[in-house]
Amino acid sequence: MTNDGADKDLHPEELKPEDWAGEMGLKWLASLFLFEEMIAPIGDALLARADYQDGESVIDLGCGGGATTLAIASAVAPSGKVMGVDISPDLVVAARERATKSGATNIEFTCADASVVQLPDAPYDRLFSRFGSMFFDNPIAAFSHLHGLVRPGGRIDLAVWGPPRENLWMMEMMGVVRNHIEVPPAIPRAPGPFAFEDLEYLGEILSGGGFTNVDVAAYEGLQPVGGIGATPDKAVAFALASMAAGRALRDKGDTIFAAASEELTDLFAKHHVPGKGVLMQGKAWLVSAIA
Template sequence: MSIDNGNSGLQGEEMVPEDWAGDMGLKWLASLSLFEEMIAPIGDALLARADYQSGETVIDLGCGGGATTLTIAETVAPAGNVLGVDISPDLVAAAKERAETDGAENIDFICADAATVQLADAPYDRLFSRFGSMFFEDPVSAFSHLHGLLRNGGRIDLAVWGPPRDNLWMMEMMGVVRNHVEVPPAVPRAPGPFAFEDLVYLGEIMDGSGFTDMEVVAYEGLQPVGGAGATPEKAVEFALASLAFGRLLSDKGESIVKKASNDLADIFARHHVPGQGVMMPGKAWLVSAVA
């Protein structure tokens, strides 16, 4: 295993369980362009690292609204093709509509749990996932299944969040929440956004599921919270409607929500860059391994 610029250790706060097949999928869809703008730089870095070639067949795991799927389809055309897989029927429907509008012909989408999905066209050459691989209840079983969908020597490329302490956009929000409500401590290595912050743990999963030659590089940059160009007020609206910040406060009463929102607006104002948005540091691991 090769790792550049790595550190691990601090666990994030307990996240509300993610119902990606239902409520979370709808929340993502409702703020689709804002989510995509926030994580697009990381997706671009992962795509550059994957370096897809014409003629390759690719699975895009946790494809969401299909932005990365469309980019991959264009890259592997005309002979290659890409399949987007997501557990949210709402996001899959939006991705299909997007591909039809775009006119992409070498692309398809299915709604399925990637941990168990059966694909008639397997094995594929490559597997790609931008933040879609950290939520498996049994990651070794899930990644073993994904290993079986790739040809011998095929490659997996993943973007996963690095340690919470290196993701100020999340830590600042959780700090505000902790000032107003009690937040249970995290369960180490539990499914969630920061499940793979510990690269030793991720290496154990890859080894246990049959992948070899894991390599990791760190991506560090500024995340536009609430989308490119968002004001501090718009970023707060985004956090309340779409992120764990809002879910943790949702049943605490209007007074608590208002106080926490004001605190967060102050933080976002300090990170606001006119013309760019609320720019806060983030860190992700870009991971590759061989089947």
């Protein structure tokens, strides 16, 4: 699947490359629980599909604040274990603190670039990633490396975003942004949230990395922008504080930022459900493959 021309100027990652080891990691941490509420249903669907069992060893790639890592640790307990890997030192610190408070004893974290990380307990039985696998500069090399961290016959399970045109939570927001600032054209298949929207390309990457038996299921649902129960105003504050587009709008001055904020508030009001939040359509691919 590929984007048509109407979509190509809407990719948010084209505003500026994302620095997950620095600024973007801090942005995620600042709104950690709101981000997690927004994507938790997709993570839950991926966890159910993975169906982890007692005794399995698992890598959680791009583990963020550790929510999925903790869920996996519970599923593989008491004799299994999980290693959370993230490139953001700030998120890894938060994940470790969270794990300590939970009392889980079969969980570890490491701060590293997953495309080159060395894990002394490798190979693991499984690999899991909820939106943490789309940012590699050289994805075939990265997945080849990850292939070496999973035992032969082991399985990987990934959640990646589907096409932007089917993710209205992003598409409509970026439409508002485009009304106020110029958004550079997207580079197809570039590292970023929608790098793997094209399943043919994703298949090429996984095959090039040594994985086989690729199987994909579509997830579609409503994403609560800014977290469960957020008002339109709170959803706008979340979006502009956490997205690269918010920084780009601020750089254009207070007048443009205020005008964009007002338009976003009107947009979110149309999707607001009292008590549930700003609910906008999302689509993800749930992908499994065998090492």
